[in-house]
Amino acid sequence: MISVNATGLACPFPVIEAKKALRKSGSEDVVVRVDNEVAVKNLQRLADSMQRKHSLSKISDDLFELTIKGGKSESSEVKSQAGSESDNIFSQKKSEYIVQFGSKFMGSDNEELGAVLIKSFIYSLTEQDCLPVALVFYNRGVELTCAGSPVLEDLKTLEQAGTSIISCGTCLDFLKIKDKLALGEITNMYRIAELLRSYHTVCP
Known part of the structure; x- marks a missing residue:
């Protein structure tokens, strides 16, 4: 048995x-072991997505233990073979994707929260089984690829794993921060347009 103490960890770290x-x-x-019901539900979804059986023990009002069984459930092999050909094609198309960042925040209502969310999102990308082909940054999103960005280490991890980090040159010039670019490559809007039309695109 492997034990994981995820108490006190904010989303998405218990799942990761x-x-x-x-x-x-x-x-x-x-x-x-987690200390909130949201984490429990997220872990249950993780187990279901991996086709693992699971059981929950409530230790106290704010302490839970979710046991995820080893290996796959007996029905998982049946489920994995039951997908239609169209499902398989859809999965293949989804396997290559890019992520676009038009802002250094995630969401628009609260910048402080948006900064926390974008950092968490980019870290979560590093833990995906299928990494993006490229991350494309434009408008104020290019600030995430410049010196002082709180996500540089995670971007470096993705770049080292083969993900292209691409920043809009016009945006860097407009914001007068081209000399602060810390990683990745500079490109133009024509190439960005090509990338956005060629791949499944995720926009956080």
């Missing part, structure tokens, strides 16, 4: 830590 444990668990059960 659980997923790390599940990757190396093999036939062992993984027991994840």
Whole structure:
């Protein structure tokens, strides 16, 4: 059995830590301890997506243990073989994607919250089984690729794993921060347009 103590961790870290444990668990059960019901539901969704059986123990009002069984459930093989050909094609198309960032925040109502969310989102990308082909930054999103950005380390991790980090040259010039670019490459809007039409695109 592998134990993961995810109490006190903000979303999405309980799921990320659980997923790390599940990757190396093999036939062992993984027991994840969390302190809120939102984390419980997210972990249950993770287990379902991996076709793992799971059970929940409520230790107290604010303490839970979710046990995720080792290996796949018996029905998982049936489910994995039951997908139609169109489902398989859809999955293949989804496997290559890019992520576009038109802002250094995620959402528009609260910039402080938006900064927290975008940092969490980019870190979450580093933990995906399928990494994006490229991250495309334009408008104030290019500030995320410049010196002082709170997400540079995660962007470097993605770049080292093969994801292209692409910033709009016009935007860097307009904001007068081209000399602060810390990683990735500079491109033009023609190439950005090509990328956006050629791949499934995610916009946080």
